[in-house]
Amino acid sequence: MSNVVSQKLSFIRQPEIQSLLREGAGLNAPAGDERVKAIVHQLLENICGLIEEYNISEEEFWHGVNYLHELGGQKEAALLAAGLGLEHFLDLRQEAIDAASHGVEGTPRTIEGPLYVANSPLSEGFARMDDGRDRGEVMWLHGQVNNTQGEPIANAIVDIWHANTLGNYSFFDKSQSEYNLRRRIRTGADGRYSVRSIVPSGYGCPPEGPTQKLLNLLGRHGNRPAHIHFFVSAPGYRHLTSQINLSGDKYLWDDFAFATREGLIADPLKVTDRSLIEARGLEGEHTEVRFDFTLPAALSVDEEQRINRPRVGE
């Protein structure tokens, strides 16, 4: 081979090194998994190529190994995957695959992120999500789940989670009550869901954590705009993982996790109308956020389920 890369990477091209990479990946062992072997082999080759190309010192190498220990020890690997854009990449790739079979229809998907907790309390039509201890602005969040013909979907489960006014999520923030700001709503025949909650603030990565440490070296911030996460599912329809972002946030189009998308932005509305306040059983002025979902029909039962990934509470 005489391309630029192979000329530059002359050390790892030596037969002795190539043989070491094959041995390391178990290519000569009869047992094991072929796919894992192939992937690990290429991974080893890529790592050794980087070491050669960037002249990575032994000290830098062990520093990197220790960084993985820090990342795992503080359970920030999924946070870093979001911050490096890898989780958004998976969305873009899956969307391109899906477009081929479904066309482009329905509410856009966007990343789940690392802060979901399964099995939050389930209510019919309406729930209050906050425990009343965070004196943030009251938020009335509501909308309708529809099919692509615009008809309401009954028995859809709208699983909602969001941060408090400090940008923190219950469970991960032990100062909050269990399942605070986490609820599941089942829609009735009208396809509607509504919740009373508090307006969330944007999230910021733990400033002393390993994710922020790397982001600093990249010259990047670790902030997200104010957002609300959703899983929306219903029998016969495609599972949707998405989020809405609140317009007006300074990070709306500068999300460190790249989750903001056209079609996923909601405009918070100030409600002062007395009769509307009373109809909602609220005490006074509040912020209304309306967001409707459109779910395409599922082509298989698999598509009705969220992807499997390790989650708290499952």
Ligand code: MBD
């Ligand atoms: C969040 O709240 C979030 O949604 C993501 C993707 C990453 C970090 C914090």
Ligand code: FE
């Ligand atoms: Fe979030």
